[in-house]
Amino acid sequence: MGDRTAFIGVGVMGEAILAGLLRAGRGADEFVVGVRRPERGAELAEKYGVEVLANIEAAALADTIVLGMKPQDLGGALEEFASVLRPGQLLVSLAAGLTTAFIESRVPEGVAVVRVMPNTPATVDEGMHAISAGSHCDEAHLAEAEALMAATGHVIRIAEKLQDAVTAVSGSGPAYVFYVVEAMIDAGVLLGLPRPIATELAVQTLYGSATMLRETRTHPTVLREQVTSPGGTTAAALRTLEDHKVKAAFISAMEACRDRAEQLASGK
Incomplete structure (x- = not known):
C-alpha cells in the first residue's frame, strides 16, 4: 500500500493497533505518528521505527488517520489540525462515546469518519472491534478501517446507534x-x-x-x-x-x- 496512515494520540489502544499492524507484516514506512510531546515521539520512534511528526504535519501527510486520544481531548485535537484535512481522507476514531457527527462537524466537508469501539485484548491480537460508518463513508473507507483493526482481532460492522451498547458489552x-x-x-x-x-x-x-x-x-x-x-x-x-x-x-x-x-x- 502506497498510502500513509497516521496515528495521532497514541495511547494504549492506538499503540496496540500500530504494533499489531507491524507484527502482521506491514512496513514501518507505511505509518507516521503524530505527537504533542517529543519524549513520547522519541519512545515510539525507537520502539517501532516509525516516522514521528507534529500532529498537524502527520494529519496533512496521511490518507488515513487513526484518532487514539481520550474522548475529552478529541475536540481540541481536531481544532489543532482540522484546517489541513481534505475531502476523501479517512479518520478512524477510537474515542468512546463520541459520534461520527461530532467529528464531522469539526472537519471539512467530505472527510470520511469511521467510529470504532475496540477493546484491550487487541494487545494480544484477540481484540473485538465494532465499526460504524459516518455520513461520508464508502465501502473502500470501511474496508480500510476493517483492515487496520483486523490486525489485532475480530471486526464487525454495526449501526452507529448500537455503539454505546457495544461499549457496555465488549469495550468495557x-x-x-x-x-x-x-x-x-x-x-x-x-x-x-x-x-x-x-x-x-x-x-x-x-x-x-x-x-x-x-x-x-x-x-x-x-x-x-x-x-x-x-x-x-x-x-x-x-x-x-x-x-x-x-x-x-x-x-x-x-x-x-x-x-x-x-x-x-x-x-x-
Whole structure:
C-alpha cells in the first residue's frame, strides 16, 4: 500500500493497533505518528521505527488517520489540525462515546469518519472491534478501517446507534472478566490455596472456558448445565450467585456503562 496512515494520540489502544499492524507484516514506512510531546515521539520512534511528526504535519501527510486520544481531548485535537484535512481522507476514531457527527462537524466537508469501539485484548491480537460508518463513508473507507483493526482481532460492522451498547458489552467487557477472575483468585486464597496456584487455576479455567465457547459455538447455558450435576457442588455455588442476584447486577452495571457512554457523547 502506497498510502500513509497516521496515528495521532497514541495511547494504549492506538499503540496496540500500530504494533499489531507491524507484527502482521506491514512496513514501518507505511505509518507516521503524530505527537504533542517529543519524549513520547522519541519512545515510539525507537520502539517501532516509525516516522514521528507534529500532529498537524502527520494529519496533512496521511490518507488515513487513526484518532487514539481520550474522548475529552478529541475536540481540541481536531481544532489543532482540522484546517489541513481534505475531502476523501479517512479518520478512524477510537474515542468512546463520541459520534461520527461530532467529528464531522469539526472537519471539512467530505472527510470520511469511521467510529470504532475496540477493546484491550487487541494487545494480544484477540481484540473485538465494532465499526460504524459516518455520513461520508464508502465501502473502500470501511474496508480500510476493517483492515487496520483486523490486525489485532475480530471486526464487525454495526449501526452507529448500537455503539454505546457495544461499549457496555465488549469495550468495557475485559474489566468485568478481570474482576470475576480477581474474585475467583481471592476466593481460592480464602479457601486455603497459595495465591500463585489459585491464579493459575482461575486463569486457565477462564481461558479454557472461553475456548470452549468459541470453538464449540454452543450456547453458554448448555455448557453451564453440562458442569452442573443435580444436587452437586456447582449447583450449590450457582444457587448462591442467584441469591446474590449476580446476573441482575451485571445487567445493571452494563446499563450504567451504556448510560455513561451516552453522557460522554453529550459532553458531560
